[in-house]
Amino acid sequence: MTEENKPQLITADGLSKAADQPAILDAVVDQHGSHRVKFGTATNNCWFSVSELQIDERSVFARLSNAGIQYLEARKKNAFKKEIQDHDGYRSGLVAAHPGWVGSHYVFGDGTVASPKDVPGEVIIAFSGDDKFTSAGTLKEWKTAIGKMITDQPLPLFVLCFALLAPILRFVRDMMNPQVELVGKPECGKTTLGVFASSVWAGDDDSEVGGGETWDMTINALDPLKIAHAGTLLFLDEANLAEEEVIIKAIYKTSSKGGRKRWTDREKLPNVGLALLSTSNDPLTNFVKASAVKKAGAQSRMATVTIDKNQPLGVLKFMPEGFKSSRAAMKHLRRVAHTSYGVAGRAFVHRLVESDPEEIQVEVDKQMARFLRRLRPQDGNGTSRAEQMFAAAFAAGILARKWGILPKRWGKLAPALLAVANCIDGSAASQGLHPSAMDRIKAYLKTVQADLIEYKRLKKPMDRQEFSNAAGVWRDLNGRRELTISTVRFQKEFPDHRDVMKELRASGAIKSENGKLSIKAPRYVCESGRVYVISLPHHAIAD
Structure with a gap:
């Protein structure tokens, strides 16, 4: 093929280049004032911010390399940076640098977008989507498969409500990212329940933890995990794999919606709202040596739900209809989590984005107040973070029930969540879970x-x-x-x-x-x- 007959690519500058020649494909100033560039070819490309190139060029070149664009020589790197420096054709754009809410739009972890029907406009996806957030199965199949399994079961109903909590955090006043750990003896079903909770948003047939992750990580790996699970649930299994110094830092870092900012950073750091569910044989704070003050701070952020060691059915209150053993029931729940996932979370979000935000705010406030009155009959204010978390999870559950995602036939939500709240630290939640x-x-x-x-x-x-x-x-x-x-x-x-x-x-x-x-x-x-x-x-x- 001659040079003039090669496929051509029109760049952001309006110039024509060979389709296999990397170039600036798009350039925008996002809603925060950051300058972002899409660079590469029509088939291999990635987005990055100009300030990131200035501060941490290695990460930008690594991303380009992952997209198949190799700049190894200093000469080529300098030519690339000069091309970015000389570019001045930036347009305004709404950019999603991570999943979750972007204005009135919601971006899923695989890069797909749920938008209100009456809000036109493009959302630019500037992150690499994760296939585990692509849904499998249908909402009807999911509800049919788990209905008998979780009806009137307090802990399974709670984790479903908790899994749906992250998207409504924007409507919950002054609340940190909620965190819950399920603590119980081995083989009580807590990991399967975590996999099931994560399946509300994600799934992976090849992973033992489905759409979740494990604690086997360094502290530096946590921020990317937070960002990848923004607006959803992050399930972390096997706390015994965590390094001691990681646990306390991870609890504090996850509770905060922000990330760590370096003194050279000029960009607005993303506020990442998510819910974290952890499982372990012992409370996380038992794995670390820390001052009483630091442990108290960690405990106030991570609500510990203790599964009664004398409960023969583990996470189940009673044997579900149609099952001969709790092991068979949990095996069924895990099978569902590996075949039908991502559908409940998507259905919830689509109803959320089509709703009037002011009406959602009123409903969330109303349902949280209602739950807190039940939790603390003498004082419905709810002073602890854990109490507020249960109230917010209840509000999410009521919305999901109203929209047909959690059917009424599965049982009343308030008694179920109150029963779980009373398992916090082995004592009644109404006694005050954590110090003020x-x-x-x-x-x-x-x-x-x-x-x-x-x-x-x-x-x-x-x-x-x-x-x-x-x-x-x-x-x-x-x-x-x-x-x-x-x-x-x-x-x-x-x-x-x-x-x-x-x-x-x-x-x-x-x-x-x-x-x-x-x-x-x-x-x-x-x-x-x-x-x-x-x-x-x-x-x-x-x-």
């Missing part, structure tokens, strides 16, 4: 009581280094005791310091400055730096 921020501050003060400094005993202000190491300075003020502590020390003691301070601020227990959680250090305490100032009951600090 104020309780954690009090626990900290007990451990450092001897090292606290009373203000009137200070002969002069401390220097910055000395104060950063101090447990805190206190004084009497208006019948209460005021604690002043360096932000450096506080952040070492409380890895989730922002959340702790936000909760304290909501109760009016801190001094703030221009909307910030910290204030400038008072001159009578320290010559410079910033501090947190917390108002405490008089008895919280002993004389």
